[in-house]
Amino acid sequence: MTRPDGQATPTELTTADASAALLERLADKLGGRASIAAVFGEPVFREGVTVVPVARAGFGFGGGAGREKAGDKDGEGGGGGGGVLAKPLGFIEIKDGAATYKPIRDPWVDVALPLATLLAGVVGSRAMRAVAKARLGRRDKAE
Numbered sequence: 001m002t003r004p005d006g007q008a009t010p011t012e013l014t015t016a017d018a019s020a021a022l023l024e025r026l027a028d029k030l031g032g033r034a035s036i037a038a039v040f041g042e043p044v045f046r047e048g049v050t051v052v053p054v055a056r057a058g059f060g061f062g063g064g065a066g067r068e069k070a071g072d073k074d075g076e077g078g079g080g081g082g083g084v085l086a087k088p089l090g091f092i093e094i095k096d097g098a099a100t101y102k103p104i105r106d107p108w109v110d111v112a113l114p115l116a117t118l119l120a121g122v123v124g125s126r127a128m129r130a131v132a133k134a135r136l137g138r139r140d141k142a143e
Contacts, residue, residue, distance in 0.1 A: 022080045026061040029082075039086075050094040054101070057086045 041053035059082065066077010090103035 023063040026082045052092040054090050055086045055088045059084045
């Protein structure tokens with residue numbers, strides 16, 4: 001609650017400070033985990049070949065605050081959360097002095113994309129035929 005002079009009450013300052021501290025801690029912890037090491041994993045050496053895993057990493061966080069409830073009861077608040085996501089994309093293979101990037105393909109994309117294209121073609125052609133038929137029917141009635 002705000003006092004008549006416009007200043008925040010001690011409860012609001014405490015809640016605001018706690019929320020700010022929570023967000024700062026979350027950003028520090030999550031930011032430290034979503035680093036270059038998360039994107040490029042530790043290299044693996046086997047039989048003259050070096051493999052470096054590659055991933056896409058990201059993080060997000062959020063927080064909340066609270067305020068005084070109406071009436072005699074004091075209200076409080078808080079809250080927060082966050083997460084880190086790392087998705088493997090492929091790997092870099094270093095062999096005989098040459099580096100090659102090899103993506104990890106999702107087999108569902110290899111199946112789903114052609115099926116979706118085929119389905120769109122079939123549905124689209126049938127829709128076009130139906131529209132053309134409807135126009136011819138209207139033209140025949142008008143004559």
